[in-house]
Amino acid sequence: MASCIDNAYRPLVAGLDVHDAYAGGDPNNTDKTTTAHIFLDTSGDNCYNKSGTEMRRICVDMDEVMADALGEHLLRYNKHFGEKITLKDLQGKWLWDVVSTDRHAVLDAYLRSEDFFEVLAVMPESQRVLHRLQMNYEVFIATAAMEVPTSFQAKYRWLAKHFPFIPASHIVYCGDKSILRADYLIDDNPRQLRRFKGEGILYNAPHNAGVKGYKRVNDWLEVEQLFLS
Ligand SMILES: [Mg+2]
Numbered sequence: 001m002a003s004c005i006d007n008a009y010r011p012l013v014a015g016l017d018v019h020d021a022y023a024g025g026d027p028n029n030t031d032k033t034t035t036a037h038i039f040l041d042t043s044g045d046n047c048y049n050k051s052g053t054e055m056r057r058i059c060v061d062m063d064e065v066m067a068d069a070l071g072e073h074l075l076r077y078n079k080h081f082g083e084k085i086t087l088k089d090l091q092g093k094w095l096w097d098v099v100s101t102d103r104h105a106v107l108d109a110y111l112r113s114e115d116f117f118e119v120l121a122v123m124p125e126s127q128r129v130l131h132r133l134q135m136n137y138e139v140f141i142a143t144a145a146m147e148v149p150t151s152f153q154a155k156y157r158w159l160a161k162h163f164p165f166i167p168a169s170h171i172v173y174c175g176d177k178s179i180l181r182a183d184y185l186i187d188d189n190p191r192q193l194r195r196f197k198g199e200g201i202l203y204n205a206p207h208n209a210g211v212k213g214y215k216r217v218n219d220w221l222e223v224e225q226l227f228l229s
Contacts, residue, residue: 053136057182060139061192064205065188087206091209092206092209124220141166141171142177142182144174159171183198183199184199188208190211
């Protein structure tokens with residue numbers, strides 16, 4: 001297989017040594033052949049790692065999977081209204097379900113504020129595991145950013161800051177994730193998994209507590225175990 005790579009495979013610029021592309025290297029550098037860790041076959045359809053093993057494609061959601069958006073949302077709400085809603089109060093519910101409708105506009109305004117998506121905490125171990133995943137899978141970040149169109153730039157800055165090894169070409173801003181073509185989608189939202197054509201992996205979150213029918217992962221250590229052990 002290695003000889004196939006030498007002869008017939010060409011480097012996929014977006015998936016090359018990401019440090020070279022995004023952490024101080026020259027993004028215009030076209031001499032990627034020595035640092036590439038993803039290769040395309042001549043059809044352009046299939047990706048392989050350096051040892052010639054075909055790489056399957058994983059899409060990963062951002063909010064509640066990589067980024068603790070709920071934590072920030074709760075923090076702002078509790079501070080603003082002097083409340084003490086906890087994650088335990090949200091089992092099987094969205095924050096919107098426990099907050100009275102007359103306060104929904106404020107909940108919405110937090111999401112639309114300039115800095116909301118930029119200050120989110122990173123889910124523990126997600127950076128290390130995603131970096132490892134990237135060596136063995138073709139990893140795309142797929143966020144339903146269209147739900148909050150004002151979030152585009154803050155989300156991009158957050159990814160660049162915390163996940164500089166993910167190239168911009170592998171970040172997908174979308175709405176309905178059934179448009180994605182991948183083998184796996186890791187997402188906390190069952191609505192997004194329902195119409196996804198590959199295998200949906202449900203990332204545990206308070207709101208999806210009662211959801212059945214998907215493989216569930218509780219944290220990034222379980223993602224690592226599922227895909228890399
Ligand atoms: Mg999500």
